Amino acid sequence: MGTATIQVRVLAVAGTRVWVAASGTLCVPTLRTMHYSLCARIVDERTQFYLDLNQVRRDDALSPAELPRLLPDGRRLRFHIVGAEPATAAALKADARCRAYPDVASAWENWSGQP
Template structure:
């Protein structure tokens, strides 16, 4: 069995909005890495994180409990999830802070519609 890796890149920052793209394999250890990367990008309680997951592979052994620790805590934080697979969308959809975009174009439309 190989070692799971993940790469996290910041693609854009505008005011309280941050667009982050992740690629690699999302599993137990890499959920924690991605979580800490997201936490480091939270500027204040009203940060909006655009999380592009289109190039992410999912470890089949990833449990819903492990996934629940992915997003940083904060009632006023907002997460725009781009391209999440249906198997993991359901647990994330329970979080009222999340909105989902099927592709980058719809997420970009939401990004550009917001005031800086």
């Protein structure tokens, strides 16, 4: 059995928005790593996070009920979940701050339409 890894990188920043893409395996240790990575990117002017999860696979040992721990606290924050597996998207959409997009094109349309 190999070590699970996750890579988180910023692809774009514009105004209040940050587009973050992740790749790898989401499990208990990498969930914590990704959470802290998102927390580090929160500043006063950055309140909308587009989380591109197209290249993320959730480990079966990580229950969907644990997924909301991925998101940093903050009522002013909004999370746009892009391309997540259905169970992952459903678990994150339970948080009122989240909106899910099935693909990059639909998320990009929303991103582009904002000032």
